[in-house]
Amino acid sequence: DMARREQLGIAFYNSNMEQTHLKRLQLLADLKKTLAQNDGQLQMYFQPKVLASTQEHFRFEALIRWIHPEQGFIPPDLFIPLAEQAGLIANITDWVVEAVITQIAEWKSNQFTAQVAINLSAKDLSRKHLLENIKQLLDDYSLPSDSLAFEITESEIMRDAKEAIDLLIRFRSFGFDLAIDDFGTGYSSLSHLKHMPVTELKIDKSFVLQLDQLADDQIIVKSTIELAHSFNLKVVAEGVENQASMDLLREWGCDWLQGFYLSRPLPAKDVLPWVENFAKPDQAANN
Numbered sequence: 001d002m003a004r005r006e007q008l009g010i011a012f013y014n015s016n017m018e019q020t021h022l023k024r025l026q027l028l029a030d031l032k033k034t035l036a037q038n039d040g041q042l043q044m045y046f047q048p049k050v051l052a053s054t055q056e057h058f059r060f061e062a063l064i065r066w067i068h069p070e071q072g073f074i075p076p077d078l079f080i081p082l083a084e085q086a087g088l089i090a091n092i093t094d095w096v097v098e099a100v101i102t103q104i105a106e107w108k109s110n111q112f113t114a115q116v117a118i119n120l121s122a123k124d125l126s127r128k129h130l131l132e133n134i135k136q137l138l139d140d141y142s143l144p145s146d147s148l149a150f151e152i153t154e155s156e157i158m159r160d161a162k163e164a165i166d167l168l169i170r171f172r173s174f175g176f177d178l179a180i181d182d183f184g185t186g187y188s189s190l191s192h193l194k195h196m197p198v199t200e201l202k203i204d205k206s207f208v209l210q211l212d213q214l215a216d217d218q219i220i221v222k223s224t225i226e227l228a229h230s231f232n233l234k235v236v237a238e239g240v241e242n243q244a245s246m247d248l249l250r251e252w253g254c255d256w257l258q259g260f261y262l263s264r265p266l267p268a269k270d271v272l273p274w275v276e277n278f279a280k281p282d283q284a285a286n287n
């Protein structure tokens with residue numbers, strides 16, 4: 001009967017929640033351990049951004065990967081929010097910063113220079129000495145500030161726009177480029193844009209993945225590019241998956257292109273080979 005079904009339903013729901021909760025706790029414990037031991041489960045991948053006009057200049061976005069010994073690949077969309085809730089994100093960001101800077105230094109010793117962007121979460125913004133520490137680490141390796149850029153999502157900035165603006169100004173005063181990530185998915189009023197001390201706007205991939213197919217997305221993306229340019233911001237499109245979308249973005253003057261059509265995120269060892277291969281025009285589309 002109904003009452004019994006409801007009881008069962010609730011019991012089932014509860015045990016499910018408990019399981020999910022336990023899984024999350026276990027995952028967090030594992031994450032803490034691997035951060036402390038630095039045992040190779042965490043890896044930095046690098047996804048190219050290609051200068052749309054010439055396709056001869058590259059930047060990279062640093063994307064963290066976690067290969068769990070039992071569960072295999074755990075996507076960052078899953079464990080980054082967990083880490084944020086559990087107060088672990090500072091440890092992750094510190095790990096990422098160190099991994100990225102040492103990688104840039106290694107590339108430099110091989111005569112390769114390219115800016116790498118690091119994703120920050122909202123909690124990073126309130127850390128007292130984060131910027132000083134990053135600057136110090138760059139100095140230790142004799143790297144200039146423009147070796148690094150930072151990406152912060154629109155929704156994180158908008159949580160407390162006033163406070164965020166002050167922090168972003170500090171980022172800029174250290175010489176770091178700054179991008180608003182996932183632009184279009186938050187609910188910021190466009191008037192906020194004019195107060196944002198950022199250098200770049202990244203159009204969220206949800207508007208780009210099927211750009212060649214969807215007229216609405218075309219209108220949104222084209223006008224976002226125009227809007228960004230009228231505020232003197234550079235525009236990156238993420239999620240470029242085919243030639244037709246890439247052609248449209250270039251036609252509309254989008255500055256940088258990023259997406260699986262150009263390259264998936266790469267382990268560090270594959271970056272230089274990718275660059276050499278991509279530079280040959282007749283192979284550019286084969287990645």
Ligand code: C2E
Pocket residue numbers: 047062063064075076077080096119120121151181182205238239240241258259260261265
């Ligand atoms: P994001 O910063 O917006 O990164 C872009 C995501 O889109 C990446 O997913 C990338 O692999 C994916 N992507 C790029 N081009 C394409 C494409 O053409 N098609 C499709 N379908 N996807 C594409 P990923 O690496 O799974 O990262 C997901 C999110 O996790 C990131 O979104 C970012 O918010 C977060 N994240 C990743 N690494 C870090 C990190 O080191 N620190 C922090 N705080 N967050 C990170």
Ligand code: MG
Pocket residue numbers: 061119151181
């Ligand atoms: Mg990003």
Ligand code: MG
Pocket residue numbers: 181182202204205238
């Ligand atoms: Mg994004």
Ligand code: MG
Pocket residue numbers: 153181182
């Ligand atoms: Mg994102």
